[in-house]
Amino acid sequence: MSSAPLLRIPVDILEFILESFDDPPDLLALALTCTTWKHLIIPRHIAYRRIYVHVENASVWKHLAARPSLAANVRKLTITDWGAFPGLFMSVPMGAQTQWQIPAQLDERDPEAPSPEWDKGDPLRAVKNMRLLKTIEFESLYRLGRGMPDELSLILAHIPTVEHLVVKTSRASALAEAEGELSNDLVWELPNLKSAVMTGLPWRMRYLHPLRAALVSASSLQVLHIPHFIGYTTDVAMLLDECRFPALVELNLGWGWTSDTYVYAQRFLEAHPTLETLAWSCGYAITLRPGALPRLKHLSVSHMGFLRALSAARAPARLALETLGDLFLFSRELPPELRALDGAAVRRLSLKFCDSLATLRAVAAFFPRVTHLSVHSSIFVRPASRWGRALRRALRRVLWHRFASRLAPACPRVEDVIPLFPELEDLSGFSFQYGMGASSLQDIRTRFPKLRRLEHLNL
Numbered sequence: 104m105s106s107a108p109l110l111r112i113p114v115d116i117l118e119f120i121l122e123s124f125d126d127p128p129d130l131l132a133l134a135l136t137c138t139t140w141k142h143l144i145i146p147r148h149i150a151y152r153r154i155y156v157h158v159e160n161a162s163v164w165k166h167l168a169a170r171p172s173l174a175a176n177v178r179k180l181t182i183t184d185w186g187a188f189p190g191l192f193m194s195v196p197m198g199a200q201t202q203w204q205i206p207a208q209l210d211e212r213d214p215e216a217p218s219p220e221w222d223k224g225d226p227l228r229a230v231k232n233m234r235l236l237k238t239i240e241f242e243s244l245y246r247l248g249r250g251m252p253d254e255l256s257l258i259l260a261h262i263p264t265v266e267h268l269v270v271k272t273s274r275a276s277a278l279a280e281a282e283g284e285l286s287n288d289l290v291w292e293l294p295n296l297k298s299a300v301m302t303g304l305p306w307r308m309r310y311l312h313p314l315r316a317a318l319v320s321a322s323s324l325q326v327l328h329i330p331h332f333i334g335y336t337t338d339v340a341m342l343l344d345e346c347r348f349p350a351l352v353e354l355n356l357g358w359g360w361t362s363d364t365y366v367y368a369q370r371f372l373e374a375h376p377t378l379e380t381l382a383w384s385c386g387y388a389i390t391l392r393p394g395a396l397p398r399l400k401h402l403s404v405s406h407m408g409f410l411r412a413l414s415a416a417r418a419p420a421r422l423a424l425e426t427l428g429d430l431f432l433f434s435r436e437l438p439p440e441l442r443a444l445d446g447a448a449v450r451r452l453s454l455k456f457c458d459s460l461a462t463l464r465a466v467a468a469f470f471p472r473v474t475h476l477s478v479h480s481s482i483f484v485r486p487a488s489r490w491g492r493a494l495r496r497a498l499r500r501v502l503w504h505r506f507a508s509r510l511a512p513a514c515p516r517v518e519d520v521i522p523l524f525p526e527l528e529d530l531s532g533f534s535f536q537y538g539m540g541a542s543s544l545q546d547i548r549t550r551f552p553k554l555r556r557l558e559h560l561n562l
Contacts, residue, residue: 117143122235125178127152146206151176154203158184158254161220166205167229173209174232182226183242227257236262240269244305256313260289266296270303270330291317298326302357306332311339318346326353334360340367351375355403356383365389372396380426385409391416401426401451410440421445427470428453429479435465442469451475454532460519467523476524478532521551529556 117139124130127149134144154177156163167174230236239262244255259268291313293299299321304310314330327348333339334357344367354375356368365387372378373395381396382403389412396413405427414422423445430441432454446469457463457478467473521527547554 114143121148124148125152125237146208147173148176150206153177153179153181155181155183155201156203158182158226160202161222161225163203163205164225164229165222166210167232168225170209171232174229175234177233177236179238179240180230180233180236181240181242184244223254226254227261230258231261233262234264236265238267238269239265241271241303243272244270244303253309256289256291256309259291259293259313259317263292264295265293267298268293268296269300271300272303289313292320293317294320294322296321296324298353299324300326300328300355301330302328302355304330304332306330306335311342315342315345318342322348323350324348325350327351328355329357331357331359333357334364334368337363337367340364343367343371346371347374349377351377353380354378354382356381356385358384360385360387362387382428383409388412393418400424403428403453405430407438407440410444414440414443423448425449426451429455431456432462432466433458435459435462437465437469446470447472449473453477453479455479463520464523471524472526473524474526475529476527476531517547517557518550521547521554526553527551528553530554531556531558 121130121133121143124133130144130149130152134141134149151173154163154167167177230239239258241255296317299317301314304314318324318327325348333343340360354372356371360368365385368383368385369389369391372381372383373392376395376397378396379398380401380403381399384404384406386406386408389409391412393416395416397417399413400423402410402413402424403426410422422443425448427444427449428451430453432438433456449470450473452466452470452473452475454463454466454477457466463478517530521530547557
C-alpha cells in the first residue's frame with residue numbers, strides 16, 4: 104500500500120482514527136500496512152493500550168502524569184500492590200503479569216540517574232490524563248485504601264469514561280485504620296459503566312455512599328458482581344432497592360446474606376427479568392413470584408432451595424438451564440429439586456461434591472448432553488464386595504490416622520469417567536489430577552475424539 108495518500112491527511116485526523124482501535128492486535132495489523140501507520144502506532148499507541156503497573160512504580164506514574172498525549176492512549180489499566188502485605192511469604196503472587204515498561208524510544212530518563220521518588224499524587228494525575236480509559240482493574244488494595252481521602256476513592260471519582268471496573272482483592276485488616284470509618288464526600292459517577300466486578304471492595308463505611316452513587320448512575324450496566332458486605336446489614340442491603348438496570352444480564356450476589364437481608368436480594372432479582380447468569384450463595388427459603396427470571400440460563404451456585412423456588416416460578420413449564428454449578432450430591436438418588444429440571448438442556452455442570460462413581464453415573468444418565476464437566480472434590484470409589492469394605496474398615500482402625508484417611512478417596516481413571524458423558528468436550532477438577540498419570544493422552548485423544556480439554560491440557 105502506498106503511503107502518499109496518507110501524507111496529505113493531517114496527523115490530527117490520523118490520531119483521531121487510531122483512537123477508535125482498542126485492541127493491540129488490530130493496531131499491529133494496521134501498522135503492518137504502511138510506514139506512515141507504523142510510525143504513528145509504534146510505540147505511541149500499541150505500547151500504551153494495556154498497562155499493568157505497581158502502585159509505587161514512580162517512574163511509570165511520573166511518565167504518564169507528565170505526558171497527557173501518551174496517557175490518553177491507555178484503554179486498560181491494571182494497578183497492583185503485591186509485596187505490600189505484611190506477613191506474606193511470597194512478594195509476587197502466582198500468575199502475576201509482567202510489569203509494564205516505558206518504551207525505550209519515549210524514555211527520556213538518564214539511565215545513570217537514581218530512580219525517582221514516589222509521589223502519592225502521581226497516580227491520580229496520570230489517571231486524569233487517561234481521557235479514553237475504558238477498563239480499570241485493582242488487583243489488590245493496600246496503599247490505595249489508606250488515608251483520607253484515599254487514592255481509590257479519588258481515582259474512581261475522576262474516571263467518568265470507564266466502562267469496566269474490577270476490584271479483585273483487599274486486605275481488610277490493613278485498611279482498618281482510625282480514619283477508615285470517616286465519611287467520604289467523594290462521588291463515583293460512572294454513567295458509561297457496563298460491567299462492575301467489585302467483590303474485592305473492602306467493608307468500609309466510607310465506600311457506601313460513593314458505591315450507591317456509582318450504581319445509581321450506571322443505567323446501562325450489564326454485568327454486576329456486588330461486594331460481599333452488601334448482605335451484612337439491612338442498612339447496606341437496602342441500597343439494592345434504589346438500583347435498577349434495564350440491561351443487566353449477569354449478576355453475582357456473593358455470600359454474607361442473613362435472614363434479615365436476603366429479601367432485598369430477592370426483590371432485586373424479581374425486578375430484573377433480563378438476567379441470564381446468576382451466582383448467589385444463599386440457603387434460605389426463597390419464594391419467587393410467578394414468571395420471575397424468565398431468561399435465566401446459567402446458575403453458578405445451585406442451592407436446592409433456590410432451584411425449588413425457580414421451578415415453582417416457571418411452572419407449569421419445566422425449568423431448562425444450560426449451566427448448573429456447585430452441586431453437592433451424597434447419593435445416587437438425585438434430589439427431587441434436580442428431577443424437576445430438564446436434564447437434557449444442561450451443557451455445563453459443576454459438582455462440588457460427589458460421593459461415589461455410582462452417583463456420577465446417575466448424574467450422567469440424567470444430564471446426557473453435558474459438554475463441560477468440573478468436579479471439585481474427590482470421587483470416592485467404594486469397594487464393591489463385602490470383604491473389601493470390611494478390610495478397609497479394619498485398616499482404618501489399625502493404621503495411623505494420617506495414612507488411614509488416604510484409604511477413603513480413590514480417584515477413578517479418566518477412561519472410566521469420560522464414557523459416561525458421550526458429548527463431553529471439557530473435563531476438569533481435582534479428582535482427575537492423579538488419574539491422568541496412568542492414562543495415555545494419545546490413547547484418550549484416539550478413543551474420545553470429541554474431548555478438547557482435559558484439566559489444563561488442550562488435546
